[in-house]
Amino acid sequence: MSLTFSATDTTVAGSHKNSSSTVHGAYGFRLTGVGQRLERHELSPLEPGPDQVVVKVAGCGVCHTDIGYAFDGVPMRHTLPLVLGHEIVGRVVAAGGRVVHWQGQTVIVPAVIPCGECPACKAGRATICRKQFMPGNDGDGGFATHVVVPGRGLCHVPDKLPGGITLAALSVVADAVTTPFEAIRRAQLGSEDIAVFTGAGGIGGFGVQIAAAFGAAVVAIDIDRERLDLAAQHGASLTLDASQMNEKDLKSAVRSFVKQSGRSGIGLKIFETSGTTAGQATAFGLLDHGGYLAVVGYSPKPLEIRLSNLMAFDATARGNWGCPPEQYPAALSLVLDGKVVLEPYVEEHSLGEAAEVLEAVHQHAIRRRAILVPPHN
Numbered sequence: 001m002s003l004t005f006s007a008t009d010t011t012v013a014g015s016h017k018n019s020s021s022t023v024h025g026a027y028g029f030r031l032t033g034v035g036q037r038l039e040r041h042e043l044s045p046l047e048p049g050p051d052q053v054v055v056k057v058a059g060c061g062v063c064h065t066d067i068g069y070a071f072d073g074v075p076m077r078h079t080l081p082l083v084l085g086h087e088i089v090g091r092v093v094a095a096g097g098r099v100v101h102w103q104g105q106t107v108i109v110p111a112v113i114p115c116g117e118c119p120a121c122k123a124g125r126a127t128i129c130r131k132q133f134m135p136g137n138d139g140d141g142g143f144a145t146h147v148v149v150p151g152r153g154l155c156h157v158p159d160k161l162p163g164g165i166t167l168a169a170l171s172v173v174a175d176a177v178t179t180p181f182e183a184i185r186r187a188q189l190g191s192e193d194i195a196v197f198t199g200a201g202g203i204g205g206f207g208v209q210i211a212a213a214f215g216a217a218v219v220a221i222d223i224d225r226e227r228l229d230l231a232a233q234h235g236a237s238l239t240l241d242a243s244q245m246n247e248k249d250l251k252s253a254v255r256s257f258v259k260q261s262g263r264s265g266i267g268l269k270i271f272e273t274s275g276t277t278a279g280q281a282t283a284f285g286l287l288d289h290g291g292y293l294a295v296v297g298y299s300p301k302p303l304e305i306r307l308s309n310l311m312a313f314d315a316t317a318r319g320n321w322g323c324p325p326e327q328y329p330a331a332l333s334l335v336l337d338g339k340v341v342l343e344p345y346v347e348e349h350s351l352g353e354a355a356e357v358l359e360a361v362h363q364h365a366i367r368r369r370a371i372l373v374p375p376h377n
């Protein structure tokens with residue numbers, strides 16, 4: 001089907017210039033039920049509301065959470081069927097009357113877009129906004145040619161990108177880069193700190209690089225040799241293969257690294273980025289006096305731990321759900337400045353293969369972060 005585009009240029013209530021236009025011929029890949037294959041679906045004509053924009057998708061990353069929704073029955077806020085995908089980059093091709101300034105801009109759509117007006121938002125806790133919008137969870141998402149999203153909190157992307165960075169690859173900034181970025185920022189990580197990552201896959205691989213960019217000495221723990229090798233090339237000073245070491249060995253290897261590092265930071269800063277109970281157990285087991293545990297990965301499974309370790313070690317544990325939109329430009333700068341490389345961690349596939357790609361990610365046949373790219377790019 002060809003894409004048609006009917007622009008209207010009218011004045012609303014004599015004040016706001018409305019450059020909104022209706023996008024016809026858009027389609028997306030919907031989840032119809034848990035365990036069902038994604039289905040291509042022709043979307044009704046997309047017309048932005050006064051506070052919304054229509055983004056022509058340049059790329060949408062496939063997240064661990066999408067696999068949870070599609071295969072494991074992780075609850076979604078919107079009823080099925082729904083187009084999945086919350087790691088979106090693209091160009092605003094239609095904008096509502098109150099958000100016309102976005103028209104024509106290339107943007108990253110934050111995975112979580114807060115309302116900006118509720119008590120949580122006003123208190124600077126935008127990520128817990130109960131009126132937040134997450135594409136592919138609260139409404140149709142980015143496994144599509146186009147998506148309608150709120151016209152606020154979007155992150156402007158410069159037209160000219162540095163060599164080696166594709167626009168589609170920047171989709172992963174929407175979640176896989178910004179979520180660990182926010183966890184690292186909240187941990188107030190600095191150059192005297194040691195950062196430990198349990199899990200060096202998608203989110204962990206970017207977390208390792210961000211932590212190194214913040215000046216910390218970084219330890220990466222994983223059960224996958226390839227991921228550890230990549231982490232060693234991009235930010236990790238020490239890599240530990242948890243498939244070959246028990247918890248005690250890991251702990252003493254980290255301790256001797258701390259001693260040798262000469263860093264004066266008090267307490268390890270540990271980032272759980274595996275989203276597995278094994279990784280969570282390792283991360284919790286590494287907590288020591290004054291330690292800090294950031295829970296970044298998600299697992300629906302429970303884990304038995306001795307919570308009183310937090311008390312005994314005077315330690316802190318903290319989670320974070322996404323990243324506030326105002327932090328996106330700083331996270332994007334790390335990528336554009338070459339401090340966080342995306343290329344070895346991502347691979348692009350055509351949107352038409354959405355169902356197969358999701359299945360392959362589920363089966364671990366695709367190891368890098370998959371990005372779905374619509375054909376018009």
Ligand SMILES: [Zn+2]
Nearest residue numbers: 063064065175
């Ligand atoms: Zn995600």
Ligand SMILES: [Zn+2]
Nearest residue numbers: 115118121129
């Ligand atoms: Zn809010």
